[in-house]
Amino acid sequence: MLARIPSAVLQGVIGQAVDVEVHVSKGIPSFTIVGLPDASCRESRDRVRAALLSSKLPWPDKRVTVNLAPGGLRKEGAGLDLAIAVALLVVQDELTESAVDGCAFVAELGLDGSLRRVPGTLSLVEAVACDRVVVAADAYAEARLDADQEALCAPTLGELVRYLRGEADWVTPALPPPRELPAPAEDLRDVRGQPLGRRALEIAAAGGHHLLMVGPPGAGKTMLARRLPGLLPPLDRDAARIVTRIYSAGDFGVPTGELITAPPFRAPHHGATMAALVGGGSRALRPGEISAAHGGVLFLDELGEFSPGVLDALRQPLEEGVIRVSRAVGSVSFPAEFVLVGSMNPCPCGNAGGPGQCRCSDAARMRYARRLSGPLLDRFDMRLFVPRPTAEELFRGEPGQPTAAVRERVLAARRRAGRRGVRCNSLLGSAALEAEAPLAAEAARMAERAVASGQLSARGLQRVRCVGLTICDLDGRAPPLRGPDLALALQLRNNPVWLDRSYAGSHVA
Amino acid sequence: MSRDAPVPPTVGAALPAGGGSSGADRRTGCPEPGGVAAALLPGAGSTGSGEEIERPAAGFGAPAAGPDGGELGDEAYLAALASLAGMGPARLERLLGRWEPAEAWECLAAGRLVEAATTAGVGERVAHRWVRDAARADPAEIHSRHRRAGVTVTRRGSAGYPERLTGDAEPPAVLFGQGTPEVLECPTVTIVGTRRCTRYGADVAFDLARTAAAHGAAVISGLAVGIDAAAHAGALAADGAPPVGVVGSGLDRIYPRQNAVLWKMVAQRGLLLSEAPLGAPPERWRFPARNRIMAALGDACIVVESHADGGALGTATEAARRGRTVAAVPGPIRSPASAGSNRLIAEGCGVVCDIEDLLVLLDMERARLPLRLPSPDTRPASEGGAAADPATSAAILDAFDWMPATLEMLAARTGIDLGELSWHLENLNVAGLLARRGLWYERRAEGPAGASPGT
The missing domain is CATH 1.10.10.10 (Winged helix-like DNA-binding domain superfamily/Winged helix DNA-binding domain)
Structure with a gap:
């Protein structure tokens, strides 16, 4: 007696079709699962048995072998429960083969026979090799989101059997009504003072430039960072599909009736491990925070407190927009294109920046600055010092431009970038940059001075040009880059005082 | 001494003829004659340093020449003694107050722990480490390592020893140098200040040092970050008297690292001095000791910026004790970086606002000024x-x-x-x-x- 039921398992964020084969023969009653199941998969046996019995369905007292094909692929999670149960029902002739023909099953079983959602339902549904997929009721909206397959659902195993036998009609739960994209709760209008910080946010949003904010505690770094997603354009359809799948697979929040189009904002705590940040894990390869921030903002508050190894793991995804996680069990790629916003204090006491204010020793200050490796620092196109706003600014300062107005400029700038064939300027290659961002004579002289004085490396100059181009785009001007464009880009690159070389050094070198 | 351990026959040979008189000088700087304790110890010959000299009077080399071939001079033993961990100037003085350098080394190398500990006024643990390290170390090797590195070892009382230190109350027993010692024949000015300086302080230090050097005054400073670095950089920027750096660590232990370029340029164009032998780490206690050398070497001492409890104030105090002119650069009264220097002025020391003030302090005539200042900004405006x-x-x-x-x-x-x-x-x-x-x-x-x- 043999039955074969299609299902799927999750590999990273991608679903992989799996066939559940059940063979029942005479012999001492036993139940074996083969085909590289992990622990939660092997525990299926007990869940399935309890679910069948609670649903008043028979459990075969025979020798049962369950094979999960393909045999070479590791299976994780409990999503195969339902497929195993259905296969058992088929081999026991509780269900006819024709009743389940062309139908796949993706759900976890409760001991009472209820069906439960499994992470990554969206990816699993689109991976199965048939037209209809049965999922749990609470995963129905998600399963219908984006896949070609028809989604069906049932509350319990008993109900499901009735539907499959034709004793009852499939029940379709009501879908939540489509929501308007909520206006971002945090508006730039609330930020007083910080003209440079606001400008940097705008540039970061328009050009996709990574931003490092250095400043004393309470200066408003976090406040600024939280207003960045509101400036970003909504995710395009491709990005939305990817982000929705990542959220579904990584359990960063169950998607509801529609694709996620709001740019994500992820702010992991500085205790985050490497696996939590970039993805991975010892067995299940899960997407990390940087993938959850795909298309949006990854905000690392207190950058200096993250473990250096974790931070340096960001370098490759920052460069390539994708993270490849390799483990002994296999390797998967997660998309990870995000705007990185870091914030840290200038020194342990937090007060460096103004003349004579810091009480830290030089050694302590240097140790603190060293926590950020040079290569990672290099990835930040903008390094901004965020001073504490003065009382004047706080109480009598003009409220700034609202997010909506700034966002218009950002969208216009992104359209200009789009005409260059990239989503945003930070993705321009160096050859393209050379062609797209010519320097006016005065700007070229200034760039030459900056390079000659050792203030800027060749690569640094490229990045400054790129930021300058974004500034041009925001102002609605066509290149070449004028002096002020480059001057502001330079200001934004080497502002933090602790990044400067010592005073004496600048005289000698 | 030679009863306890075999003394190399050449030990005494390199001792200078003036050893007795310089020993007397040393005792003035050394408060503890070690008489009572020494008398209690077995094997202690006598209490004075000059008495038990049984060296052959003939055959010693030139005092400053150091060992050539088999000769091993006092310099070698002093360098070896100074190389011991925790051997500061005071402890070294106490040892030298009783013994010649070679004898002190013998005492340690022979493992006469209690005697050495009592003489130097240190605990058994320190003395134990000295004895252990001395047994392994070879003064000849230590000395030749200095020579290979181009570091001169100058003993107090020998020819190359800076004149301003000879008459000092606490002259270092041995000095390690790199560069051109003739720099110290110029008028000298010590410019010191805080490491946590403001732009104002660094600018003033730079400009004062640059003009002072251009006028032919050698600028002495400590090669720390902040004011010190600005002063050295200023002196190097001028086409005049080269700078003198007095550092706390060994001359191969560049500290702080960020001044590496400056450090090497001072050694190349001017003079680098230290009381510590090669390899000595920049330990905390070495810096106040270093300050007294800076104070003694400068004809005047200028504090550019100092916090209320700054180390630069220590240098100023040392300079005042030596009768050197002390002056400070006034700063904003609200700037914590100027609190110490402003207080110096309040207490009555001199005020330096420009190079005129500095030249007056140094009694330098303006007529002999070589006035070839490179412009700070050579770029056309x-x-x-x-x-x-x-x-x-x-x-x-x-x-x-x-x-x-x-x-x-x-x-x-x-x-x-x-x-x-x-x-x-x-x-x-x-x-x-x-x-x-x-x-x-x-x-x-x-x-x-x-x-x-x-x-």
Whole structure:
């Protein structure tokens, strides 16, 4: 007696079709699962048995072998429960083969026979090799989101059997009504003072430039960072599909009736491990925070407190927009294109920046600055010092431009970038940059001075040009880059005082 | 001494003829004769350092020449003694108050622990380490390592020993040097200050040092970050008397690392001095000891900026004790970095506002000044300013109130767009009208203070 039921398992964020084969023969009653199941998969046996019995369905007292094909692929999670149960029902002739023909099953079983959602339902549904997929009721909206397959659902195993036998009609739960994209709760209008910080946010949003904010505690770094997603354009359809799948697979929040189009904002705590940040894990390869921030903002508050190894793991995804996680069990790629916003204090006491204010020793200050490796620092196109706003600014300062107005400029700038064939300027290659961002004579002289004085490396100059181009785009001007464009880009690159070389050094070198 | 351990026959040979008299000098600087304790010890010959000299009078080499071939001079033993962990000037003085360097080394190498501990006034643990290390170390090897590294080892009382230190109350027993010792024949000025300096302090230190060096005064400082580094950099920028760096660690232990370039340039063009042998780490206690050497070497001591409890005040005190002229550069009364230096002025020390004041302190005549100052900004002022709009530039300069300001502060005051403002600031910086340090812009006087001594 043999039955074969299609299902799927999750590999990273991608679903992989799996066939559940059940063979029942005479012999001492036993139940074996083969085909590289992990622990939660092997525990299926007990869940399935309890679910069948609670649903008043028979459990075969025979020798049962369950094979999960393909045999070479590791299976994780409990999503195969339902497929195993259905296969058992088929081999026991509780269900006819024709009743389940062309139908796949993706759900976890409760001991009472209820069906439960499994992470990554969206990816699993689109991976199965048939037209209809049965999922749990609470995963129905998600399963219908984006896949070609028809989604069906049932509350319990008993109900499901009735539907499959034709004793009852499939029940379709009501879908939540489509929501308007909520206006971002945090508006730039609330930020007083910080003209440079606001400008940097705008540039970061328009050009996709990574931003490092250095400043004393309470200066408003976090406040600024939280207003960045509101400036970003909504995710395009491709990005939305990817982000929705990542959220579904990584359990960063169950998607509801529609694709996620709001740019994500992820702010992991500085205790985050490497696996939590970039993805991975010892067995299940899960997407990390940087993938959850795909298309949006990854905000690392207190950058200096993250473990250096974790931070340096960001370098490759920052460069390539994708993270490849390799483990002994296999390797998967997660998309990870995000705007990185870091914030840290200038020194342990937090007060460096103004003349004579810091009480830290030089050694302590240097140790603190060293926590950020040079290569990672290099990835930040903008390094901004965020001073504490003065009382004047706080109480009598003009409220700034609202997010909506700034966002218009950002969208216009992104359209200009789009005409260059990239989503945003930070993705321009160096050859393209050379062609797209010519320097006016005065700007070229200034760039030459900056390079000659050792203030800027060749690569640094490229990045400054790129930021300058974004500034041009925001102002609605066509290149070449004028002096002020480059001057502001330079200001934004080497502002933090602790990044400067010592005073004496600048005289000698 | 030779009863306890075999003394190499050449030990005494290199001792200078003037050893007795310099020993007497030493005792004046050494408060503890070690008489009572020494008498209690078995094997202790006598209490005085000059008495038990059984060295052959003949055959010693030139005092400063050091060992050539098989000869092993006092320098070698002093270097070896100073190389021991925790051997500061005071402990070394106590040992030398009783013994000649070679004898002190013998005592340690032979493992006479209690005797050495009592004489040096240290605990058994320290003495135990000395004895252990001395048993392994070879003075000849230590000395030749210094020579290979191009470091001169100068014993107190020998020919190359700086004159200003000879008459000092606490002269170092041995000095390690790199560079040209003749620098010290110039008039000298010690310029010190805080490591956590402001732009103002660093600028003043730089300019004072540059003009002083251009006028032929050797600038002495400590090669620390902040004021020290600015002073050295200033002295190097002038085409005049080269600078002198007095450091706390061994001459191969560059500290702090960020001054590596400066350190090497001082050694190359001027003189680098240390009381510590090669390999000595920059331990905390070495720096106050270093300060006294700086104070003694300078004809005058200028504190540019010092916090209320700054180490520079220690140098000033040492200089005052030696009867050197002490002066300070006044700073803003609200600046914590000037609290110490301003208090010095309140207590009655001299005030240095420009190079004139400094030259008066040094009794230098203006007539013999070599006046070839390189301009701080060799770039033509017009180059950057050409594109800028003069009215805007003037408005920006007006927005400064002679205190440092950031881009954002200036933007708020002038209402100019951030990009335009950055551009103008950059041009003003290039034109030499502004100075920038990190975030802060400062208006510069027309030409840095005292840059043109002719006016």
